[in-house]
Amino acid sequence: MAYDKFNIVKSTAVPLSIENVDTDQIIPARFLKATERKGFGDNLFRDWRYNNDGSPKTDFVLNNSKYSGKILVGGKNFGSGSSREHAAWAIYDYGFRCVVSSFFADIFKNNSLNIGVLPVTVSPEFLAKIYQAIDADPKTELEVNLPDQTITLLATGEKETFAIDGYKKHNMLNGFDDVDYLQAMKNEIQSFATHMVL
């Protein structure tokens, strides 16, 4: 699926310091009924963001005008549970390009990379620093530099490097996707298939 290239993102960040944020919270199942990829951002964190009558819950961070930006900072074990890619779509559609956490669930991490949201894994200590910095000044900026694989707290210059495999990095930098790569090797796949036992 096409997405915008990712190079360097310099932005304020939204702190969501909750652990084990599962994809049912990111986008509840009842909003998965679409047959097109449209409008998922409106229902991002639906049940944490809105009351049953549709009014916003004022204590939820997305409803707090102090916080904004292209980076979402989540707690440990972010994106656990259901494999719904809709969770990553909702995050992208809302306007985030990057999620920072100390630990991601596997499927969520894959899904994000596939649709152009960069998951950045930092140490628990650095995560705590980010939360402190945003707490002290909601306008503080982070820089996520994909070519260098670094994340920097711009106010203090403190930075950490993060891991991403070379193939996925290349894709993200260029907005490429795996379907194209696989299409280009169809003959190889075809001949592999004929040699399978089952």
Place this chain on the structure above:
Amino acid sequence: MNNTPKTLFDKVWDAHVVRSIPDGPDVFFIDRHFIHEVTSPVAFLGLKNRGVKVMFPEKTFATADHNTPTINQHLPVEDPLSANQLKALEENAAAHGISHWGLGNPKNGIVHVVGPENGITLPGMTVVCGDSHTSTHGAFGAIAFGIGTSEVEMVLSSQCIMQAKAKKMRINVNGKLGKGVTPKDVALFIISQISASGATGYFVEYAGEVFENMSMEGRMTVCNLSIESGARGGMIAPDETTFAYLKGKEKAPKGDAWDTALEYWKTLKTDEGAQFDKELNYSADEIEPQITYGTNPGLGTGISQNIPFASTVKDGEASYKKSLAYMGFAEGEKLIGKKIDYVFLGSCTNGRIEDFRAFASIVKGRKKADNITAWLVPGSHVVEQQIKDEGILDIITAAGFQLRQPGCSACLAMNDDKVPAGKYAVSTSNRNFEGRQGPGSRTLLASPFVAAAAAVTGVVTDPRDLL
């Protein structure tokens, strides 16, 4: 060929690598691909936009389950959005020559129930589906895991996905399970020990007497729940139990093909001396019937225990307290005796015939408690038929219960089977996340025995007292 000892996972993985991308994932070949109405439409749209066809339509199988009603399935689906997804699945399957078991088809049911039931899933295969509980199929010694919609599009268009090989973990459980302790309890016990993220980054092999002595239904329940400890998937080496289950299944090999397959399947076990990145050992007598009290599957305990104090849990204290607040529970409280409003028997975790047998064995000769609303939802029409044939329907009907029609139902509450806000459900499904069974719903995960015990007493009850 070198002679380095290999794990079961290595053997199946290595046989499916088409190409290893340097500093990148493997291009990984998929033998069986299941699709359903919720996570496939956007993938088909992607194919359309690229002008690409499905490469191997005979390797993909479609069934409608997530979004389907569990009553009056002969009538048109009322919710227009659900109806639209079901129609899209039917049309996409037809346009690409994919077999489709839609609503009303006698083969229809939950994807992870109908796949094995029809012999589609076989040992040594790679199996994927846009649903995280695809791990269920690992019970056959297959590598099976859930994927996202982009990957569904990859499989449709090229029969491959991009995957980095996971680390390997073996979990051994030896000894003999006690009375009233089911495969579900074994799985919930493991998750409570290692937490909901304890196996993230790993692929798990379950080994030891407990799994060797388990039926295929039980093994499916265990592998199904692998994802709830964060694992990519779980698998169990195929053995005589596996072969006996598969023999004669519609899509399983026949005649000479069976013999050839069998010979190969018998090689699918971890070699002596093969290395795991992590190995855990438990004893069956540590395990009693389990129940969860929090909002992730790792927050569970033996049914006779009290809810742990925040100071003793591995999860962050703030998250733990938030979780208990959502559930309306307090630290240190007893679980036995808690009032329950709903009971759900079903899902790809516990919607098979054994689960209904277990449920019936407790409700037999008893009556449904007045305060309980019960949803008994078979995993497939085949299970539904077995329930009738074995006389289970008569037992549950006499006890005041009704049988619904197959589907995912209250497991994810996309259809009308929603637990109302604030109400408590004892559920045999797999997730107790906030709002999973309906906005504001509170879920206690447990086995069919525990569900049955709650259904007849109206409160959390130790099923061993009723067996």
